[in-house]
Amino acid sequence: MPLTAAAKVKPPEVKTVADLALQPEEYQTAVHKIVVSHAVNELYGAQVFDEPAIKLAPTPYAKWLTCRVAMEEYHHHLRFKGLADEIGVPAQRMDPKHKRPLSIFEFELRTWPEFCVIKAIADYAEILQVEDLLHCTFHPLRNLARITMPEEKFHAKFGKDTCLELIQQGKGDAVQDAIDRYFPITPGFFGAAASKNNEIYRKWGLKQRSNEEMRQDFLARVTELVEKDFGLKLPALGA
Numbered sequence: 001m002p003l004t005a006a007a008k009v010k011p012p013e014v015k016t017v018a019d020l021a022l023q024p025e026e027y028q029t030a031v032h033k034i035v036v037s038h039a040v041n042e043l044y045g046a047q048v049f050d051e052p053a054i055k056l057a058p059t060p061y062a063k064w065l066t067c068r069v070a071m072e073e074y075h076h077h078l079r080f081k082g083l084a085d086e087i088g089v090p091a092q093r094m095d096p097k098h099k100r101p102l103s104i105f106e107f108e109l110r111t112w113p114e115f116c117v118i119k120a121i122a123d124y125a126e127i128l129q130v131e132d133l134l135h136c137t138f139h140p141l142r143n144l145a146r147i148t149m150p151e152e153k154f155h156a157k158f159g160k161d162t163c164l165e166l167i168q169q170g171k172g173d174a175v176q177d178a179i180d181r182y183f184p185i186t187p188g189f190f191g192a193a194a195s196k197n198n199e200i201y202r203k204w205g206l207k208q209r210s211n212e213e214m215r216q217d218f219l220a221r222v223t224e225l226v227e228k229d230f231g232l233k234l235p236a237l238g239a
């Protein structure tokens, strides 16, 4: 369906979980997909990045902050899983063993600088995703996005601050190396340019922006972070 046609539909404002059951099947399915995706990926990210990073953190203070990040990411999973339970999504769909997590997590974390880069870049991508739900027509999901946002901002700031600290300590090469290896897998996080799912999410006012708009915003902001704030180089992306 062309986007102009999609834009003509006046999406409902769905204030409660009970009202969700009264919506068209396409709306309900779309809500389920978004909630499941967040529940799975928050859990998987906590398991493969945040929890293992506690061991890598170099000082007691860095460990304490990393524990806080890990705790919050697990909590994000629990919040989205709680909503999924309420709207009747089977628990199995939230298990990363059954639903393949996003490619952004296919990176083997080995060092502290890698973790700092992941938080600075990947959590920034997550901010954009959560931001897109702030005006979601399904209010329980909108409310979740609103309480999750300050924590995602903290994670990205934590990543930025720890990267800057490493750079000031003369470890800019390790930060650059982690950016070179991690950044190229991140644009895929926003999904295909011609995504049918995204078109349906926008049709129903569940999301506001196209995958491509979000990806371009992400690339512009990460370019500024890496080149202006860090004084490093963003690797070129392959065609």
Ligand SMILES: [Fe+2]
Residues within 6 Å of the ligand: 042, 072, 073, 076, 126, 152
């Ligand atoms: Fe999160």
Ligand SMILES: [Fe+2]
Residues within 6 Å of the ligand: 073, 123, 126, 151, 152, 155
């Ligand atoms: Fe986060």
